[in-house]
Amino acid sequence: MKTIVVLNGPNLNLLGKRQPQIYGHETLEDVTRLCEAACAENFDIRLLQSNHEGQIIDWIHEARETTCGMVINPAAFTHTSVAILDALNTYEPPVIEVHISQVHKREAFRHHSYVSHRADGVIAGLGIEGYAAGVRRICQLVERSTEAAT
Ligand code: DQA
Numbered sequence: 001m002k003t004i005v006v007l008n009g010p011n012l013n014l015l016g017k018r019q020p021q022i023y024g025h026e027t028l029e030d031v032t033r034l035c036e037a038a039c040a041e042n043f044d045i046r047l048l049q050s051n052h053e054g055q056i057i058d059w060i061h062e063a064r065e066t067t068c069g070m071v072i073n074p075a076a077f078t079h080t081s082v083a084i085l086d087a088l089n090t091y092e093p094p095v096i097e098v099h100i101s102q103v104h105k106r107e108a109f110r111h112h113s114y115v116s117h118r119a120d121g122v123i124a125g126l127g128i129e130g131y132a133a134g135v136r137r138i139c140q141l142v143e144r145s146t147e148a149a150t
Contacts, residue, residue, distance in 0.1 A: 001044050002068040004138050006035055006131060007059060008049035009075030015100075015128075023100050026128050035071070038132035040139040043068070053077055053084065060087040069094045069138035071131055078103075078113045085114040094141040096134035099124040 008028065011018055016027035028049060035045045046067070050056050056077065063070060070088075072095060077084050088095055095118060102125025103110040116122050121137055123130040 001042060002142060003044050003046050003066060004035075004039060004069050004071065004135055005059070005063045005067045006031070006045055006047040006135070007056060007063075007070060007072040007074070008047070009056060009073060009077045010051040012073060012075050013049050013051065024127050031128050031131050034128060034132045035135045038135040038139075040143070043135075043139055043142075045135070053081055057083055057087045060084070060091055064091050067093065068142045069096075071096050071098055071134035071138065072115065072119075073098045073100065073131070074115050078115050079109055081114055085117055088115065088118040094120045094138050096121045096123065096137050098122075098130040098134045100127055100130060101125060 012028060015023055015031070016025055028047065032045065032047045035047065039045055048059055056074070070091065070093065074081065074084055097113065097115050097119035104124065120141070121134070123133055126133060
């Protein structure tokens with residue numbers, strides 16, 4: 001089994017309750033189910049959420065040895081965290097950045113992402129379906145690189 005880690009930043013534990021007019025009514029459990037349904041056979045999903053920047057950095061470090069790809073919604077840390085960008089720059093497998101909302105239609109401070117300096121793909125505004133699209137892309141990239149190596 002190859003593991004795809006799905007990392008979520010601050011306030012996403014409240015998904016479904018938090019500003020549903022922006023983020024929808026579905027919860028992180030719904031995101032887990034969607035990601036599990038989206039991933040190809042022989043991949044599994046490890047979904048994690050933290051409100052703490054250091055915890056997210058520790059999980060990125062752990063993921064270096066244990067995962068084949070990452071879908072990350074860094075939430076507000078997207079726009080503030082050079083430390084998360086630096087951690088992602090130590091991570092070699094593919095990274096897809098996901099935002100539930102269409103950040104480019106929102107306040108100007110949400111238009112810049114540090115994480116986009118590293119991400120191999122960026123998805124915004126598809127609601128939680130963006131996570132599934134991210135997982136499908138990781139599976140495709142991992143399968144292609146495995147084929148290229150054989
Ligand atoms: C978000 C967008 C961010 O600007 C915001 O701080 C979040 C969630 C999104 O998924 O749309 O917390 O990453």
